[in-house]
Amino acid sequence: xxxxxxxxxxxxxxxxxxxxxxxxxxxxxxxxxxxxxxxxxxxxxxxxxxxxxxxxxxxxxxxxxxxxxxxxxxxxxxxxxxxxxxxxxxxxxxxxxxxxxxxxxxxxxxxxxxxxxxxxxxxxxxxxxxxxxxxxxxxxxxxxxxxxxxxxxxxxxxxxxxxxxxxxxxxxxxxxxxxxxxxxxxxxxxxxxxxxxxxxxxxxxxxxxxxxxxxxxxxxxxxxxxxxxxxxxxxxxxxxxxxxxxxxxxxxxxxxxxxxxxxxxxxxxxxxxxxxxxxxxxxxxxxxxxxxxxxxxxxxxxxxxxxxxxxxxxxxxxx
Amino acid sequence: xxxxxxxxxxxxxxxxxxxxxxxxxxxxxxxxxxxxxxxxxxxxxxxxxxxxxxxxxxxxxxxxxxxxxxxxxxxxxxxxxxxxxxxxxxxxxxxxxxxxxxxxxxxxxxxxxxxxxxxxxxxxxxxxxxxxxxxxxxxxxxxxxxxxxxxxxxxxxxxxxxxxxxxxxxxxxxxxxxxxxxxxxxxxxxxxxxxxxxxxxxxxxxxxxxxxxxxxxxxxxxxxxxxxxxxxxxxxxxxxxxxxxxxxxxxxxxxxxxxxxxxxxxxxxxxxxxxxxxxxxxxxxxxxxxxxxxxxxxxxxxxxxxxxxxxxxxxxxxx
Numbered sequence: 001x002x003x004x005x006x007x008x009x010x011x012x013x014x015x016x017x018x019x020x021x022x023x024x025x026x027x028x029x030x031x032x033x034x035x036x037x038x039x040x041x042x043x044x045x046x047x048x049x050x051x052x053x054x055x056x057x058x059x060x061x062x063x064x065x066x067x068x069x070x071x072x073x074x075x076x077x078x079x080x081x082x083x084x085x086x087x088x089x090x091x092x093x094x095x096x097x098x099x100x101x102x103x104x105x106x107x108x109x110x111x112x113x114x115x116x117x118x119x120x121x122x123x124x125x126x127x128x129x130x131x132x133x134x135x136x137x138x139x140x141x142x143x144x145x146x147x148x149x150x151x152x153x154x155x156x157x158x159x160x161x162x163x164x165x166x167x168x169x170x171x172x173x174x175x176x177x178x179x180x181x182x183x184x185x186x187x188x189x190x191x192x193x194x195x196x197x198x199x200x201x202x203x204x205x206x207x208x209x210x211x212x213x214x215x216x217x218x219x220x221x222x223x224x225x226x227x228x229x230x231x232x233x234x235x236x237x238x239x240x241x242x243x244x245x246x247x248x249x250x251x252x253x254x255x256x257x258x259x260x261x262x263x264x265x266x267x268x269x270x271x272x273x274x275x276x277x278x279x280x281x282x283x284x285x286x287x288x289x290x291x292x293x294x295x296x297x298x299x300x301x302x303x304x305x306x307x308x309x310x311x312x313x314x315x316x317x318x319x
Numbered sequence: 320x321x322x323x324x325x326x327x328x329x330x331x332x333x334x335x336x337x338x339x340x341x342x343x344x345x346x347x348x349x350x351x352x353x354x355x356x357x358x359x360x361x362x363x364x365x366x367x368x369x370x371x372x373x374x375x376x377x378x379x380x381x382x383x384x385x386x387x388x389x390x391x392x393x394x395x396x397x398x399x400x401x402x403x404x405x406x407x408x409x410x411x412x413x414x415x416x417x418x419x420x421x422x423x424x425x426x427x428x429x430x431x432x433x434x435x436x437x438x439x440x441x442x443x444x445x446x447x448x449x450x451x452x453x454x455x456x457x458x459x460x461x462x463x464x465x466x467x468x469x470x471x472x473x474x475x476x477x478x479x480x481x482x483x484x485x486x487x488x489x490x491x492x493x494x495x496x497x498x499x500x501x502x503x504x505x506x507x508x509x510x511x512x513x514x515x516x517x518x519x520x521x522x523x524x525x526x527x528x529x530x531x532x533x534x535x536x537x538x539x540x541x542x543x544x545x546x547x548x549x550x551x552x553x554x555x556x557x558x559x560x561x562x563x564x565x566x567x568x569x570x571x572x573x574x575x576x577x578x579x580x581x582x583x584x585x586x587x588x589x590x591x592x593x594x595x596x597x598x599x600x601x602x603x604x605x606x607x608x609x610x611x612x613x614x615x616x617x618x619x620x621x622x623x624x625x626x627x628x629x630x631x632x633x634x635x636x637x638x
Contacts, residue, residue: 020356020455021458021460024461024543025394025460025461025462025543026360026389026390026391026393026394026461026526026527026528027358027359027360027390027391027393027394027396027451027458028358028359028360029356029357029358029359029394029453029458030356030357030359031356031357031455032351032357034353034354035353037339037348037349037350038348038349038350038351038357039346039347039348040346040347040348040349040400040402040434040435040448040450041345041346041347041435042402042403042404042435042436042437042446042448043404043437044404044405044406044437044439044441044444044446046406046439046440046441046442046444047441048441049406049439049440049441050439070345071345071346072345072346074345074346075344075345075346075348077346081359083359083361083448084361085361085362085363085446086363087363087365087368087444115359116359116360116361117361118361118362118363118446120363120365120368120369121365121368122363122365122366122367122368122442122444123365123441123442123444125363125365125406125441125442125444125446127361127363127404127437127444127446129359129361129402129448131359132346134348136339136350139340139346139348141340141344142343142344142345143344207345208345209345224343224344
């Protein structure tokens with residue numbers, strides 16, 4: 001059986017032209033662009049918590065990178081480099097080959113380079129660190145929303161959570177819908193281009209990516225900005241058809257894993273955001289507004305103007 | 320039980336004055352020094368592989384940071400920032416408090432700031448990422464050793480491995496020696512000042528930190544530089560007394576976890592290195608030389624000038 005270092009070389013050593021020194025030394029070396037700030041994020045994915053045991057390793061590789069790039073997207077940063085630490089119960093060549101394929105496919109799609117990492121033995125665990133660049137003072141933070149801002153969300157939140165419910169047998173989707181939902185779960189597309197455009201065109205005041213649930217992550221923006229929000233279900237994308245309405249709604253409001261962006265923008269930007277949506281081919285839905293209310297407080301209003309009760313806002317690891 | 324976000328806030332949110340934006344958003348933001356290269360390293364520590372289950376969480380926090388800073392030391396980089404991703408089977412307040420104490424103690428000792436991270440549920444796993452700065456072209460790499468260079472090692476490699484042998488009941492050390500060895504295992508001191516001095520004074524051509532074993536890590540330098548080496552046992556620090564001689568020697572040659580530096584320097588630097596050792600109060604031992612031989616090849620010579628047989632060079636995770 002090949003040793004640790006041979007395995008790393010075989011599957012993860014590819015030239016990193018955007019780095020001064022890529023994988024293989026004590027550290028990677030990079031030369032940041034002069035005058036830019038660095039945005040850095042680290043995310044850990046654990047079998048059974050973030051993905052189902054037995055998940056296709058190629059999907060897993062893609063998703064590990066995508067989840068991390070989503071954090072850069074939410075700051076409006078240009079992704080540049082990633083590092084990957086991985087713990088594996090056993091080093092199977094075939095598994096590693098498929099996993100690396102997913103990692104490099106996602107990295108290539110978003111023009112980032114794998115510049116280093118670590119491989120060790122242990123329960124399956126993936127830890128990605130991503131670095132991106134953003135002009136000073138322009139990052140999209142969580143703490144800049146103000147009362148009066150519109151709430152926006154990209155894409156169709158809820159598909160990934162429905163995919164998970166389907167895989168876990170909690171619902172039974174028709175074949176085509178199941179395929180779409182499971183794909184959303186397995187191969188999320190981080191909204192890098194959207195985050196960059198929001199930042200460059202100065203359209204959003206605050207942003208976050210939806211990893212724990214639309215309401216949960218919106219709640220972090222509200223906490224950080226010390227404001228409340230009014231969420232209008234009528235403003236969200238049409239609930240997915242072919243599913244129990246209540247499940248579809250719950251997945252939309254509290255399902256994570258789609259890695260859509262939620263952002264707060266002044267009403268004066270509405271026309272520009274509609275144009276941006278068309279330019280990028282990404283649906284953008286205006287689903288409420290930021291209000292002057294106790295920090296973190298949320299009022300959800302249904303299509304009939306009535307308060308809509310929710311038991312939970314999303315996923316908490318130790319709740 | 321407090322939720323994930325409350326736990327993170329409670330134990331890991333401290334102001335990071337050296338960052339534009341610390342923990343709590345999608346990404347941390349930092350402003351790298353103009354004209355410097357960034358050295359970046361990520362290391363994963365797994366219970367049962369890198370530390371004994373039941374290790375004091377304060378020691379664990381210290382060690383997780385120390386191991387990572389050691390990689391920066393081996394490049395001659397000035398440590399600046401760290402990120403910490405952690406997976407825990409359960410979130411116990413007391414454990415987290417002690418762990419955070421160790422993390423922040425090591426960070427303070429080496430003037431780095433914790434700027435972000437991730438907390439999740441799963442088998443105990445710690446993934447640290449460290450960032451440091453180094454002037455362009457001056458990092459101490461693995462691939463720059465040349466035949467004729469001297470081999471040097473800092474400190475007393477072998478103490479940590481002996482400490483582990485003691486804790487595992489493979490040997491029985493006297494109380495004072497046991498305390499010293501276990502301390503070397505639990506609270507390694509990364510050789511940051513040494514790495515910086517070697518780089519600033521241009522004394523070393525190539526360097527690596529000893530994490531997997533003196534011979535194993537030296538082997539990576541030899542592989543990278545496409546050279547061989549002759550190791551003289553007479554040049555290494557005196558084997559530790561009060562231990563079976565064979566175990567002491569094995570720990571010295573193949574034990575990891577001391578996080579000493581091995582480096583290659585031209586013979587013309589000998590006097591300066593002796594001065595540096597005195598300046599820093601760190602023992603430096605000249606234990607052989609780089610030779611023109613098959614890449615990665617090692618000849619170990621005992622005190623009588625005879626070849627010394629070794630079964631293994633160090634630790635390999637999947638060997």
